[in-house]
Amino acid sequence: MPTTSLPNPNDHFISLQTAVDMTSLYQTNREVILAESYQGRDVLPLNETFHRDAIDTLLATPGCEGVRIYPGMDEDDRVHLILVAVNEDNEDILPSSTNEVPVIVEVAQRCPPTCPPESVLNP
Numbered sequence: 001m002p003t004t005s006l007p008n009p010n011d012h013f014i015s016l017q018t019a020v021d022m023t024s025l026y027q028t029n030r031e032v033i034l035a036e037s038y039q040g041r042d043v044l045p046l047n048e049t050f051h052r053d054a055i056d057t058l059l060a061t062p063g064c065e066g067v068r069i070y071p072g073m074d075e076d077d078r079v080h081l082i083l084v085a086v087n088e089d090n091e092d093i094l095p096s097s098t099n100e101v102p103v104i105v106e107v108a109q110r111c112p113p114t115c116p117p118e119s120v121l122n123p
Contacts, residue, residue, distance in 0.1 A: 004090050004091075005090060006065060006066050006090050007066075019121055020120050023121045023122075027123075030044045041078075042078060042113070043077050043079060045078070045079060045080070045081075045110050045111055046111045046112065046115065046122065047111045047115075047116070047121075047122060048080065048108035048111070049108055049109040049111070050083070054105045055067075055083075055105065057105075058084075058085055058103050059085070061085040061093050062093075063087045063088070063093055064086070064087070065086060065087055065088045066085070066086045067083055067084070067085060068084050068086050069083055078110070080106055080108065081108060082104060083104070083106070084104055085103060
């Protein structure tokens with residue numbers, strides 16, 4: 001159901017233990033939730049890392065009040081995260097013409113194959 005309101009900013013935070021529980025469950029099940037033809041091909045990432053400059057540029061988009069994350073898929077069936085700014089009416093802020101330079105963030109460091117150092121979220 002569409003909504004024109006942004007989520008409450010105080011509702012976004014979770015505990016480290018909740019993050020550990022959620023990421024562990026995902027990591028355990030990331031292959032088994034896929035159809036067999038997609039298993040063993042790293043279709044679903046463990047994580048994606050974005051440089052702060054890319055996020056800062058996205059947040060500096062005129063009218064940006066939040067960020068929306070869309071899953072996308074490349075030609076090799078690998079899922080990637082695509083970040084766009086949203087305005088106060090909860091609408092995507094997208095370029096209005098092909099001449100505009102879009103502020104759409106993707107091209108992250110995808111794990112696998114390029115994984116960060118281990119942590120409790122990334123064992």
